[in-house]
Amino acid sequence: MAFQTGFEHIVREGELLAPYTWLRLGGEAQYFAEPTNVNELAELVRRCHQDDMPVRLLGAGSNLLVRDEGVSGLVIHLSVAQFSEVSVKDEVLTAGGGAKLSHAISTAVREGLAGLEPLVGIPGTVGGALHGNASSHGNDIGQCTQGATVLTHSGEMVSRSRDELVFAYRESSLDELVILTAQFQLEPEDPQELTKRMQKLWIVNKAAQPLRDQNTAMVFKDPGGISAASLIEQAGLKGASAGSAELSDRNANFIVTRPDATSSDVLKLIDQLRETVLERLGVELETAIDIW
Ligand SMILES: Cc1cc2nc3c(=O)[nH]c(=O)nc-3n(C[C@H](O)[C@H](O)[C@H](O)COP(=O)(O)OP(=O)(O)OC[C@H]3O[C@@H](n4cnc5c(N)ncnc54)[C@H](O)[C@@H]3O)c2cc1C
Numbered sequence: 001m002a003f004q005t006g007f008e009h010i011v012r013e014g015e016l017l018a019p020y021t022w023l024r025l026g027g028e029a030q031y032f033a034e035p036t037n038v039n040e041l042a043e044l045v046r047r048c049h050q051d052d053m054p055v056r057l058l059g060a061g062s063n064l065l066v067r068d069e070g071v072s073g074l075v076i077h078l079s080v081a082q083f084s085e086v087s088v089k090d091e092v093l094t095a096g097g098g099a100k101l102s103h104a105i106s107t108a109v110r111e112g113l114a115g116l117e118p119l120v121g122i123p124g125t126v127g128g129a130l131h132g133n134a135s136s137h138g139n140d141i142g143q144c145t146q147g148a149t150v151l152t153h154s155g156e157m158v159s160r161s162r163d164e165l166v167f168a169y170r171e172s173s174l175d176e177l178v179i180l181t182a183q184f185q186l187e188p189e190d191p192q193e194l195t196k197r198m199q200k201l202w203i204v205n206k207a208a209q210p211l212r213d214q215n216t217a218m219v220f221k222d223p224g225g226i227s228a229a230s231l232i233e234q235a236g237l238k239g240a241s242a243g244s245a246e247l248s249d250r251n252a253n254f255i256v257t258r259p260d261a262t263s264s265d266v267l268k269l270i271d272q273l274r275e276t277v278l279e280r281l282g283v284e285l286e287t288a289i290d291i292w
Pocket of ligand 1: 022056057058059060061062063064078097098121122123124125126127128129130131132133134135136176177178179180209210216217218290
């Protein structure tokens with residue numbers, strides 16, 4: 001039996017992934033599924049596991065570079081509302097892995113709950129943020145994460161409590177296939193004060209990013225507390241480019257692409273930046289972006 005038998009309504013073949021990523025680049029997924037509920041999701045994952053088919057989870061694609069040749073196996077996208085619910089009870093916010101991080105933050109702020117607002121302006125989903133422990137100015141999502149429910153590669157649903165979770169700079173022990181939901185323990189605060197703080201942080205964070213209409217990605221982790229952007233500039237790489245991919249003039253740790261760019265342009269530019277920073281400054285840059 002083919003893995004998609006009975007799931008023809010949610011599985012497509014040869015789906016172009018570029019429109020699902022912030023860089024708007026990359027080839028096709030061999031198979032692409034948008035399950036309509038958690039049972040469908042779990043059954044699909046179990047069948048792929050049995051067939052040894054590789055499975056990947058796509059969030060909002062803000063930290064992804066898909067190669068021009070595309071990816072084999074199944075790419076799962078949590079696009080339906082059931083995976084994106086956000087609710088608050090007492091001081092705990094619960095969010096689906098497919099919920100926009102911005103939705104979780106604005107809900108918390110509206111309810112007068114502090115803890116997530118430093119992350120305002122970071123694009124993507126709650127699942128993507130937990131997978132890579134998204135952070136801004138020394139605050140990361142792991143700090144207030146209380147627990148999570150995940151789906152493993154074998155299709156088993158497991159709860160992870162706070163004491164099982166480990167978060168480090170842009171790293172998280174939540175590395176199972178799907179982060180389904182997560183709980184965040186937040187602190188009560190005056191909603192008006194909180195809103196003002198969030199607005200100020202939004203302005204600061206947005207000013208350090210390329211413009212919203214640019215196809216872009218943040219490339220490297222900041223090594224040992226030094227910003228990757230300043231290292232790139234110190235190495236004399238401001239304005240560097242490869243093909244139709246170039247460094248953003250607003251922040252040298254972002255690559256922006258022109259419409260005719262390819263993923264190979266971006267990969268060439270990443271290699272060029274890494275090699276030159278190592279050669280001129282002796283620092284090895286590690287990519288923050290996931291490359292499929
Ligand atoms: C303009 C811009 C500004 C940015 N600023 C910041 C910043 O300040 N700080 C920061 O940390 N990052 C920043 N990023 C990077 C990016 O926004 C974050 O890494 C974000 O959390 C990625 O979420 P996503 O949903 O887009 O994940 P995707 O890019 O879709 O996926 C990234 C990884 O997460 C995994 N993943 C996604 N969803 C799930 C899930 N539900 N379960 C399991 N795994 C999942 C994917 O499999 C993939 O491995 C920025 C990016 C851009 C384009």
